[in-house]
Amino acid sequence: MQRNIQVKNWLDRALQSERDIKEQISVLRGSLLLSRILYQQQQTLPSADELQDMTNRIADLRLEQFEVNQQRDALFQSDAFVTKLEEGHSSEVNDEVHAALLEVIDMRRELLDQFNKQLGNQLMMAINLQINQQQLMSVSSSLKEILTQQIFWVNSNKPMDWEWIKAFPEALKGQFKAMKITVNWEKAWPAVFVAFLAGLPLLLIAGLIRWRLQWLKDYQAKLASQVGQLRNDTQLHTPKAILIDLIRALPVVLLILAIGLILLTMQLNISGLLWAYSKKLAMFWLVFGLCWKVLEKNGVAVNHFNMPAQLTSHWRRQIVRVSLALLPLNFWSVISELSPLNLMDDVLGQLVIFFNLLLIAVLVWPMCRESWRDKESHSLRLLTITVLSIVPVALMVLTATGYFYTTLRLAGRWIETVYLVMIWNLLYQTVLRGLSVAARRIAWRRALARRQHLVKEGAEGAEPQEEPTIALEQVNQQTLRITMLVMVALFAVMFWAIWSDLITVFAYLDSITLWHYNGTEAGASVVRSVTMGSLLFAIVASMVAWALIRNLPGLLEVLVLSRLNMRQGTSYAITTILNYAIIAIGAMTVFGALGVSWDKLQWLAAALSVGLGFGLQEIFGNFVSGLIILFERPVRIGDTVTIGTFSGTVSKIRIRATTITDFDRKEVIIPNKAFVTGALDQLVALRHRDPGGDPPRRRLWLRPG
DSSP states (O other), X not given: OHHHHHHHHHHHHHHHHHHHHHHHHHHSTTOHHHHHHHHHHHHTSOOGGGSOOOHHHHHHHHHHHHHHHHXXXXXXXXXXXXHHHHHTOSSOOOHHHHHHHHHHHHHHHHHHHHHHHHHHHHHHHHHHHHHHHHHHHHHHHHHHHHHHHHHHHSOOSOOOXXXXXXXXXXXXXXXXXXXXXXXXXXXXXXXHHHHHHHHHHHHHHHHHHHHTHHHHHHHHXXXXXXXXXXXXXXXXXXXXXXXXXXXXXXHHHHHHHHHHHXXXXXXXXXXXXXXXXXXXXXXXXXXXXXXXXXXXXXXXXHHTXXXXXXXXXXXXXXXXXXXXXXXXXXXXXXXXXXXXXXXXTOHHHHHHHHHHHHHHHHHHHHHHHHHHHOTTOOXXXXXHHHHHHHHHHHHHHHHHTTOHHHHHHHHHHHHHHHHHHHHHHHHHHHHHHHHHHHHHHHHHHHHHHHHHHHHHTTOOOOOOOOOOOOOGGGSOHHHHHHHHHHHHHHHHHHHHHHHGGGGGGGGGGGGSEEEEEEEEETTEEEEEEEEHHHHHHHHHHHHHHHHHHHHHHHHHHHHTGGGTTOOHHHHHHHHHHHHHHHHHHHHHHHHHHTTOOHHHHHHHHHHHHHHHHTTTHHHHXXXXXXXXXXXXXXXXXXXXXXXXXEEEEEEEEOSSEEEEEOTTSOXXXXXXXXXXXXXXXXXXXXXXXXXXXXXXXXXXXXOOO
8 A cells, every 4th residue: 555655656746847847948948057957857766666666566456356266155055164174074963063054154245345355455455556656657657757858968078168167167176175075984994894805706717817828828829820721720610719819809908897896895985886887997908908919929819810911010000099098988978878967067077078089089090090091991980980080079179069979878879889880790701711711721622633533534743732822812702792791780789789779869859950841641631751861771771771772782683583593684674673663662752851841752753654665765765775785685694696797796685785895896886776676687696505504603612611
């Protein structure tokens, strides 16, 4: 009963808080007071841990009530019940005992009735409590979403203008005076002793790793010496070497966690903050320490990935600079998560983070420029690096305009994304190295089989020699594409895991209206809005469509079409049509998000149809003719044809035109319409080994082992 009243009070306060917050947002929008109020409201939200799960309790009450009802129903026929009891008794029961038993049965039935009523009351209160708790969680979730969105998009500090600069000395003095670190020494020492015992296993593991460090280095050197030796090198050599580097980085990580555990139990007023920062610092060292050891002079990057020693030395210096620059940003991001109220008067942190972001931008820009100049970089990698290089500049602008809390929340996710990019790149290089080893072993086995075949035929020759490493370009393209697909999917899942808790804050962008347009709904004209969220969705849809256009047709050909034993022309036609379909769907999605409704797009399609009927008639005719050629295959690559005054061999067949190489080795582009509607003399000069197929292509298939 008391718990039900407490939850009911929480629900009433939450509903009142929701009404008050909406009113305060409309009245105090743009004021620093609003951010303080929102922070305080966020701290008072009830936690899910404070609420009880009433489902099992209600089920137990229902079961108990059912059993009580069964017992009570059995007592309604008291004479029969007593007679049944007397039958099991050895001696005869007199009337006086029989009457006493009937009286006891009646009393028991009354007690069961009372107990059943009590169970009914408890069940009703439990159900009411469950309903109130569900309502409370629903209101709290809605309130939390509103607070999260508003806090994220409301400036938490004063902008760094001239007034802020003039007030900085006094504000800094006030901030230092407000800093207080207290310690409860009476409770601290026993707790520290317990924490030391709890952290002792971490220290022992760190000591064990340091003790066996030389053995780990020797084993890693042994693995490096076997790299490139065909009989000894395997795909597991690189993962083993990276695992050793990870183990070598663990002692510092374990030491940081042990110190953080001790600080957590010292009864400091900032113990929670120090423990959270210890965990962040441990992850920071684990990632950067691993990359530092991979890039050692004779490390994995040099021996396994064939990176030049000068390049690895350069990247080691860059990692040291960037890692040191990220330390302040890491610390203040922890404060933003645990104590956002302390950020409002933190002028020191605002200044430090501004110059810290400036330093990071200066350090990151040259690293990104090197990746942009690398022509072999994957498009996803270039896009990710470009975004990572722009983020520090954008965060500087947010910090200068007073969005300090927003800056730190985004900075924390940005740092985790940097971790993801570094680990993903290391994993990607490991996978490519494994594919290269597999391709090299297959090539060696084939060469050995050929040599044995020659020996059997009586040919003389030396023993098969180990061939050099096969270039990456010779690795089977299907395997590379499938591997890249898996790697991109893994990156997308991890990226979503990092940013998922901040996705809801972008719903606030739907409240920012950019322009209006007239639409129809149920036959009536309505005014609709295009918001900042719609613009962001259009940009994301454009990027997704662009990625699909570049990758989906190729992946479809590799994963599906190549297994259906289709001719090359047919598969090319299908992938081309798929490309146009993706473009059409992407264009409709983007235009629809920007307010260009489907009825307007229909008028646009009608206008394009008129254009196709007049100005674009030839282009459209060539397009349809290309589909006919690719599907029906009246002309194939390698055929010698004469059309008009041109004669030569068909070298390329595309969706709009066909390329013919004449006898002077000059390429002539013929519109596809000429092959379908014009006169064509087809002379099959050279037919391939497969009369119904395409020119044979040299392929290298990979197999495990």
